[in-house]
Amino acid sequence: xxxxxxxxxALSIQEGENATMNCSYKTSINNLQWYRQNSxxxxxxxxxxxxxxxxxHSGRLRVTLDTSKKSSSLLxxxxxxxxxxxxxxxxxxxxxxxxIFGTGTRLKVLA
Amino acid sequence: xxxxxxxxxxxxxxxGKKITLECSQTMGHDKMYWYQQDPGMELxxxxxxxxxxxxxxxxxSSESTVSRIRTEHFPLTLESARPSHTSQYLCAxxxxxxxPLHFGNGTRLTVT
Numbered sequence: 001x002x003x004x005x006x007x008x009x010a011l012s013i014q015e016g017e018n019a020t021m022n023c024s025y026k027t028s029i030n031n032l033q034w035y036r037q038n039s040x041x042x043x044x045x046x047x048x049x050x051x052x053x054x055x056x057h058s059g060r061l062r063v064t065l066d067t068s069k070k071s072s073s074l075l076x077x078x079x080x081x082x083x084x085x086x087x088x089x090x091x092x093x094x095x096x097x098x099x100i101f102g103t104g105t106r107l108k109v110l111a
Numbered sequence: 112x113x114x115x116x117x118x119x120x121x122x123x124x125x126x127g128k129k130i131t132l133e134c135s136q137t138m139g140h141d142k143m144y145w146y147q148q149d150p151g152m153e154l155x156x157x158x159x160x161x162x163x164x165x166x167x168x169x170x171x172s173s174e175s176t177v178s179r180i181r182t183e184h185f186p187l188t189l190e191s192a193r194p195s196h197t198s199q200y201l202c203a204x205x206x207x208x209x210x211p212l213h214f215g216n217g218t219r220l221t222v223t
Contacts, residue, residue, distance in 0.1 A: 031209045042117075042201055042214030043154075050209060088154065090212070097142060097161075097205075099212055100170065101154040 023089030117215035134202035
């Protein structure tokens, strides 16, 4: 079964609002990464958080990691129409570098 | 952006044909991956490689095979394509250690 699951599966918000999506995973990890995928394209890396980190920022993105709950969240602040995409978390099981992706959250930002 | 290339971008073929999906990267990355993704769905790891002459199956059983004769090249082959192979195939690479994956734009395969 897949390592990670995101929720919600789909999210629709107005431009300027914040978007929060969550990721849960099952096994111990070295790191967790978030990716964005525009329709019909490959994935683009957004941010990497190591297992010993609790929070990380990059521009309008904020990622948190709670290893005790095996969960992470991605917050996009002041969303823009260009943020419309699918967002995936990816984890590597400790001791491997096989990256397993979650089910994805489809974000739609309405102008 | 990332220097990883997949060809062809789109492929429509008939059942029973042999096909090879190409993936090349110019970043000198040791690790390379193939993922299968149905439209609007999650990605499934089908093959990965830690370096030349190193390939392993991923979590999703796949009838495809891969080879890694050169660092920069990681082709995926289907000996006899079937309609169930219709999907998007994404190739990725990364450096050693805790590094992000760099993805190609994918090959969308349709088997009729």
